[in-house]
Amino acid sequence: MSTYVFIAEALFFAFVILTFMGAILAVRARLLMHAVLGLAVCLLGVAGLYFYLGSIFLTMMQILIYVGAICILMVFGVMVGYTPQEIAESNFKGKNRFLAVAASFTGFFLLLIPLLRATFTPALEKTGDFSLPWLGETLLYRYCMAFELISVVLLAAIIGAIILATGGRES
Amino acid sequence: MLSVSSHLTTYLIIGLVLFVMGIYGMVRHRSFMGMLISTELILCGASINFMAFNRFVLPDPAIGQVFTLFIMGLAAAEAAIVVSFILAVYRKYHTDDPSAVHDLRH
CATH class of the missing domain: 1.20.120.1200 (NADH-ubiquinone/plastoquinone oxidoreductase chain 6, subunit NuoJ)
Structure with a gap:
């Protein structure tokens, strides 16, 4: 085992x-x-x-x-x-390596310290499972509005992408 | 016994490192496409965080998966928009340098 x-x-x-x-x-x-x-x-x-x-x-x-x-x-x-x-x-045309290293190290330590100090207590009892039917039920009942909204966002993004990519091609 | 893969902190640190690498790339890259790649890394770190809390803390394991699916959908929409935006900018300015795109500054 x-x-x-x-x-x-x-x-x-x-x-x-x-x-x-x-x-x-x-x-x-x-x-x-x-x-x-x-x-x-x-x-x-x-x-x-x-x-x-x-x-x-x-x-x-x-x-x-x-x-x-x-x-x-x-x-x-x-x-x-x-x-x-x-x-x-x-x-890599610019020479901003120092800036990049400073930004990433600052972000890393600012997030690492609270992460290591925090204690996360797990939930006492599980109300669902990892099965696919339960995921689909949650997605389409409880988060139905968000699901529909993200569909609209995807549609708008696709239409916008087509317009942006084809506009001005003649010139 | 090794059991690193069953601790919450492991996944949080993995997500944090991905997030920080995304920030590094975002500052370091001097092209729109490189910045888009770094954005995907940042979104990936956030997704790992959601999934880790979903697995170890939340009572209902479907919620984190739903959020991660939404992040994936938003990332797909964002990638489509940004790629077409890059094409449009490239057609107009013939460059991919973000600092060269400054028509509104005149």
């Missing part, structure tokens, strides 16, 4: 390392295309973390929506909007 636990822990660390390596590549890559690929790797690792957090449905949604749709959209954006030389040069 403990062998399985060890394998599970090792896989967890593999997902964490995948996430962090992907994030580092996404943030520090010189080519924009490499950054998008690093983002895809990072999101795959996060999908694995969702699996460890008990939600297989969100694991699949993460892979489908983020890796399958958003990253492909970004790849299209990079390939359509830039010439190859600009892809190589457009990243």
Whole structure:
């Protein structure tokens, strides 16, 4: 039994390392295309973390929506909007590395200290479970309004994207 | 026995590190596309936080999943808008540098 636990822990660390390596590549890559690929790797690792957090449905949604749709959209954006030389040069033109390091370290410690000092008490009894029918019921009964609103937001975003991308093409 | 994967703090720190990396990339990148990538990292850190609290603290485990799904939907809408915005800006200014886009400053 403990062998399985060890394998599970090792896989967890593999997902964490995948996430962090992907994030580092996404943030520090010189080519924009490499950054998008690093983002895809990072999101795959996060999908694995969702699996460890008990939600297989969100694991699949993460892979489908983020890796399958958003990253492909970004790849299209990079390939359509830039010439190859600009892809190589457009990243990291400024010299604001010090500013970036200062901002991120300040944010890290400002958030880490309350995180380590806080105590979170788990709920005494569970009123639901991780099953897909219960998730669908919650989504479409209790959060029905938010669900409809996000549909409208997506529709508006798609129409706006089409108008923005095609407007001014003649000139 | 190793049991790092069953602690709330582990996931919170993972989400925090992703969030901070997103902030680093947001300041460091000098292109709209790089900033969009960093935004996705920030949203991902927030999603991990929601899912961690959902798993370890909340009484009803469906709520955090619903919120994470909403974050995914908003991220998809935002990515579509920003990519078309980048295309429009690139067509007009022939650059992707955010500091070069300053027509309203004249």
